[in-house]
Each structure stands twice: as structure tokens, then as C-alpha cells.
Amino acid sequence: MKKTIFIAAVIVLGGLLCGMFEAIHPFGVPVSVDMDEYILTRAPVDRSAPNVVTSMVFDYRGFDTLGEAAVLFTALTSIASLFRDGGKKE
Secondary structure: OOHHHHHHHHHHHHHHHHHHHOOOOOOOOOOOHHHHHHHHHHHHHHHHHOOOHHHHHHHHHHHHHHHHHOOOOHHHHHHHHHHHHOOOOO
């Protein structure tokens, strides 16, 4: 009985896995979204940035970039405080 349930579960899960592989977007084929064209045409004009990547990182995603910088600064100061000598001489 347990072996039959196990075999049925493997067949069902295998079928689901094969179905998911069929639904995956093909590798190497770019996906086009309406927002892509808007950003590519309007980013240099709206943000006065020399290229699109700069405008995305510093203008459109500025708060996210600021948060990442805060996390890196916190990690750096934490590691520096762990490895400092402390000024105690014996």
C-alpha cells in the first residue's frame, strides 16, 4: 500500500515538474515589457544622466541604493569594531 502511494506521488510530481519545464521562458530570448521602452527613451531626458544605467541606479532606485550603502557601512563598521585592539596594554 505504501509503495503504491509512493509510486503515484512520484508520477504526479514528475508530471508537474515536466509541466513546469514546459512553461519556463526560453533561455536567451529577451522578454519585452512596455516599461522597458519608456525607460530607455525617457531616462536620459528626465534625469539628465549620461546613460540609462546611471539614471536607474541613482535616480529611479536611489532609496534602494542608499539602503544598500547603509547596510555595507554597518557591516564595515561592525567588522572593524570586532577586529580592533581596544587600546588595552598588559
